[in-house]
Amino acid sequence: MLTFTIRRLVLSVPTLLFISLVIFLLLELAPGDPMAQVPLTVPPEVKEKMREALGLGQPAHIRFWKWIVQFFWIEPQVLIDHYLGTSFSAGDLRVISWQTRSPVMDIVVQRIPQTLWVVGTAYLVAIAIALPIGIYSAYRQYSWFDQAGTFVSMVGFSVPPFFSGVLVIVIFSVQLGWFPSIYDTTHVVDSWDAFVHQLKQMVMPVMVLALQITAQLSRFMRASMLDNLNQDYVRTARAKGLSEYVVVMVHVLRNSMIPVVTVIALGIPAIFGGAIITEQVFKVNGIGQLLIGAIEANDLPMVQTLTFIFAVLIVLFNLIADVLYGILDPRIRYD
Helix, strand or coil, rough: HHHHHHHHHHHHHHHHHHHHHHHHHHHCCCCCCCCCCCCCCCCHHHHHHHHHHHCCCCCCHHHHHHHHHHHHHHHHHHHHHHHHHHCCCCCCCEEEEECCEEEEHHHHHHHHHHHHHHHHHHHHHHHHHHHHHHHHHHHHCCCCHHHHHHHHHHHHHCCCCCHHHEEEEEHHHHHHCCCCCCCCCCCCHHHHHHHHHHHHHHHHHHHHHHHHHHHHHHHHHHHHHHHHHCHHHHHHHCCCCCHHHHHHHHHHHHHHHHHHHHHHHHHHHHHHHHHHHHHHHHHHCCHHHHHHHHHHCCCCCHHHHHHHHHCCCHHHHHHHHHHHHHHHHHHHHHH
């Protein structure tokens, strides 16, 4: 397992380099000019100097190489300096946002906690709800519970977040007045009342995100359980006199979790992308709203960095899913 993990980590380096090249080239070909928002009263020669200051006057391959060095070499040194108090990155040029003229990673680090509060909570809630629903729906196939779960899952798949988000705001915020419609990212939790307010403002965005995740995971869990409940080893376990709880929750569940692990692991990067719409609806000042603002302002370094971070998450959780395969299924051996 260790050899496989190291081999996959080494292989991920050229994979990420290729992904970064593709992202850079796509942004190079995308329409838009970072100088488009500069007032028309600014003389052309001043605009040209501004373009040179942003590094736009250099060839594309030079700008790509500088971004690679800054992201893979300088930014890790900044992280080490922050935690160890060293000065490896002193004087080095970092990836700078064209919009704010500040380091991109500093802004991302400021926004990530807001996204993790909402996205992380929604994912944990969805897993805690979806797995029991999928297990019981498969065990009681075609029962009223299974039918109700199928209906809720279809609704969760069909309703997009920009509609369900507005719907819950109208119902729970405007009509009932239970929860605030706007997520206050400046709120500080320093007392019990502040903690209760934090929970209230998290309920609706977490509800919208968890609905979609629950619908997907419960269907995968149900299908995987149904596939294993009819296997020969289940009949053998029952013939040996094992209790129904042990048969279902130990033998069947462990084998059924193998394909579900892939959905859970690969769903984590996907939910960060899906949270972009939810953050816009509830005004969560996270990385989703940061990406939208960067796209609107033609802030290519910010867009490129955030997109690449999503790619890193996908590669990382692919590796985690493969490793978990070997843990859940003793038949799988990588070494």
